Amino acid sequence: MRQAMEAEVLNPHFELGEQGLHQVLSDVIEEVRRSVSQDIDGAEILHSLLTSSWLQSLLKVYECLQRYLRDSPAPMLDYASGLSLQLLIDLKSLPCCSEEAKELCRLLRQPHLQALLSAHDTVAQKDYEPVLPPIPDGLPGDEEATRTVCLVKNKQPLGATIKRNEITGEIFVARVIHGGLADRSGLLHAGDRIIEVNGFPVDGMEPEQVIQVVQARSHGTIMFKVIPITERPVHNQTMLYVRAMTDYSPQQDPTIPCADAGMSFRRGDVLEIVDQTDALWWQAKKLPSSSACAGLIPSTNLLRRKQREFWWSQPYQPHACIQTLSPVDEEDDLMAIDEKCVEADEEAFESEELREAFLSVPPLVYPEEDDFSSNIEGIYLAGFRRSMRLCRRLSYGTAQPTCHTRCPSSCYSSLNTPYEEVVRYQRHPENAHRLIALLGAPGVGVNELRRRLIEMNPNLFHGAVPHTTRAPRGYEEFGREYYFTSREVFDNMVYNNRFLEYGEYKGNLYGTSIEAVREVLNRGKICVVDIEPNAVQAVRTHELKAFIIYVKPPPLERLRVTRQDSYITTNYYVNRPFKDEDFQEMEEAAWKMESQLWHFFDQVIVNDELQDSCVQLLTAVRKAQDEPHWVPASWIRPTTGP
Numbered sequence: 001m002r003q004a005m006e007a008e009v010l011n012p013h014f015e016l017g018e019q020g021l022h023q024v025l026s027d028v029i030e031e032v033r034r035s036v037s038q039d040i041d042g043a044e045i046l047h048s049l050l051t052s053s054w055l056q057s058l059l060k061v062y063e064c065l066q067r068y069l070r071d072s073p074a075p076m077l078d079y080a081s082g083l084s085l086q087l088l089i090d091l092k093s094l095p096c097c098s099e100e101a102k103e104l105c106r107l108l109r110q111p112h113l114q115a116l117l118s119a120h121d122t123v124a125q126k127d128y129e130p131v132l133p134p135i136p137d138g139l140p141g142d143e144e145a146t147r148t149v150c151l152v153k154n155k156q157p158l159g160a161t162i163k164r165n166e167i168t169g170e171i172f173v174a175r176v177i178h179g180g181l182a183d184r185s186g187l188l189h190a191g192d193r194i195i196e197v198n199g200f201p202v203d204g205m206e207p208e209q210v211i212q213v214v215q216a217r218s219h220g221t222i223m224f225k226v227i228p229i230t231e232r233p234v235h236n237q238t239m240l241y242v243r244a245m246t247d248y249s250p251q252q253d254p255t256i257p258c259a260d261a262g263m264s265f266r267r268g269d270v271l272e273i274v275d276q277t278d279a280l281w282w283q284a285k286k287l288p289s290s291s292a293c294a295g296l297i298p299s300t301n302l303l304r305r306k307q308r309e310f311w312w313s314q315p316y317q318p319h320a321c322i323q324t325l326s327p328v329d330e331e332d333d334l335m336a337i338d339e340k341c342v343e344a345d346e347e348a349f350e351s352e353e354l355r356e357a358f359l360s361v362p363p364l365v366y367p368e369e370d371d372f373s374s375n376i377e378g379i380y381l382a383g384f385r386r387s388m389r390l391c392r393r394l395s396y397g398t399a400q401p402t403c404h405t406r407c408p409s410s411c412y413s414s415l416n417t418p419y420e421e422v423v424r425y426q427r428h429p430e431n432a433h434r435l436i437a438l439l440g441a442p443g444v445g446v447n448e449l450r451r452r453l454i455e456m457n458p459n460l461f462h463g464a465v466p467h468t469t470r471a472p473r474g475y476e477e478f479g480r481e482y483y484f485t486s487r488e489v490f491d492n493m494v495y496n497n498r499f500l501e502y503g504e505y506k507g508n509l510y511g512t513s514i515e516a517v518r519e520v521l522n523r524g525k526i527c528v529v530d531i532e533p534n535a536v537q538a539v540r541t542h543e544l545k546a547f548i549i550y551v552k553p554p555p556l557e558r559l560r561v562t563r564q565d566s567y568i569t570t571n572y573y574v575n576r577p578f579k580d581e582d583f584q585e586m587e588e589a590a591w592k593m594e595s596q597l598w599h600f601f602d603q604v605i606v607n608d609e610l611q612d613s614c615v616q617l618l619t620a621v622r623k624a625q626d627e628p629h630w631v632p633a634s635w636i637r638p639t640t641g642p
């Protein structure tokens with residue numbers, strides 16, 4: 001037996017048998033037991049030593065470590081994600097690809113495979129230590145043991161805030177910022193009492209004075225003597241991603257505990273909430289983030305409270321919802337009749353006065369149809385009829401009954417949800433396409449871009465056929481120009497929230513229904529619609545998963561240059577060249593849309609050079625369908641209730 005043990009000691013690579021060291025120990029105990037019965041001196045002591053539970057545990061740990069060292073798999077490489085990306089780039093750059101290469105591309109782009117590779121890299125790069133056994137019970141708990149913590153400061157802040165107990169004058173660590181220097185050291189915790197900084201006793205000092213002592217040394221080692229907190233709070237670190245629905249600036253928030261530790265954000269920013277331990281102040285990172293260090297932001301409840309206070313502190317203003325963007329005043333436009341008319345509206349011919357007015361203004365073009373209602377390769381471009389467009393512009397009605405729900409971002413509802421929970425979503429190739437919704441100020445070019453996109457590939461891109469209560473004309477077909485319905489049916493659809501948006505124009509109702517969009521999507525096509533601001537909420541649903549593209553006007557000087565030969569569709573059913581006032585109105589309308597809806601835009605295209613904008617639009621639409629994006633969590637795991 002002894003020989004066997006010696007062999008083990010001498011040869012560290014000695015392979016322990018099935019039972020391992022545990023077995024060896026049992027044998028030793030057995031031998032010692034026999035020695036005890038022979039009454040050999042000291043054998044009893046040795047016996048109790050070897051049978052003690054702590055030694056057994058220690059040996060088990062040793063065995064685990066041996067097994068860990070022997071069996072731990074070593075990765076072939078730790079950058080599988082990078083390699084797959086490189087492979088995709090290389091394959092893409094090939095002039096022509098074999099079927100196998102295409103298949104490989106498809107596989108490598110699969111979200112599950114990418115997630116697997118990423119998980120592999122995380123594991124491969126991390127040095128996982130074995131789990132250590134728990135600290136034995138019975139250690140003295142009330143001992144005021146001090147700890148000396150040395151942090152090497154570089155240009156980064158320390159990443160901790162302090163507070164003073166006003167009664168005792170003691171200084172405590174108030175908060176440790178996730179990913180900051182203090183956090184990464186693992187040695188400072190919220191609640192630790194600071195006794196000394198760089199040898200200076202800090203009890204009784206004001207927090208600002210303590211900070212001065214810390215800052216006296218801009219780099220090098222800073223030494224803290226602390227009494228560690230006995231019971232550390234449990235950190236609430238569930239992974240949460242949110243989209244900010246409001247702007248926030250810590251510098252302008254007098255209530256933030258430490259403005260320097262705060263993080264500013266803008267509406268639409270995606271934030272990773274890394275710590276929600278404090279009910280009032282969360283810690284978050286802005287994505288994509290290059291910094292390891294998080295910043296303080298108000299929690300949902302706190303931000304909601306702040307917004308409410310701000311809301312009530314504002315002087316009363318007449319309701320300034322997006323709908324109040326006044327369309328061109330009808331009376332003003334009547335004065336503009338002497339402009340050069342290049343196009344007449346389908347409905348314009350119903351009015352005798354207008355017909356006369358048109359006839360008196362040369363040169364005139366009287367297309368039987370709206371110019372956008374064209375036919376490409378036998379495919380009709382639906383949803384471009386002028387009356388529908390003008391109706392939408394004039395429209396104040398939506399599928400939602402009250403203003404609060406109609407202007408989701410601007411008014412009350414953003415107070416309820418200052419952060420919207422989001423998740424990363426990538427459409428599965430077999431799922432329906434995401435709805436593409438274009439939005440922009442009147443005249444900015446939404447319809448021009450939409451039309452050009454559909455013309456690029458009318459077999460793939462489609463508009464939704466609108467509904468109307470207007471009677472069909474001789475050349476019009478049901479389901480091509482419009483779905484012609486009775487007012488009763490239309491009202492019923494409104495009542496049942498089946499319209500994304502609807503409105504009235506010259507006594508007739510017009511609207512884009514969810515069914516019309518669904519009909520396009522069910523045929524495997526990409527449905528491209530333009531929406532008014534009040535339809536934003538209606539397209540942001542689990543079913544449609546709209547990708548909202550905002551078309552932004554370029555600066556005024558560029559509008560003047562690029563729109564020299566363009567015509568604005570006025571409220572008077574004529575097209576005329578753009579005037580400076582039109583550009584100003586466009587900018588104002590754009591500004592309002594941006595200030596109220598920016599956080600809902602998945603993509604912004606500045607419509608400067610038309611060709612560039614078309615390329616940007618096409619790229620955005622492809623990305624919307626094929627690449628991962630942040631979407632509301634409720635789209636992926638729908639919640640019950642409103």
Ligand SMILES: Nc1ncnc2c1ncn2[C@@H]1O[C@H](COP(=O)(O)OP(=O)(O)OP(=O)(O)O)[C@@H](O)[C@H]1O
Nearest residue numbers: 442443444445446447448562566567569608609610
């Ligand atoms: N980038 C551009 N450069 C030059 N002209 C443009 C550009 N974008 C659009 N246009 C022209 O501007 C005019 C208005 O565009 P369009 O009708 O698409 O506006 P819209 O945003 O759809 O407005 P509406 O609300 O009136 O439907 C059209 O004559 C169009 O050809």
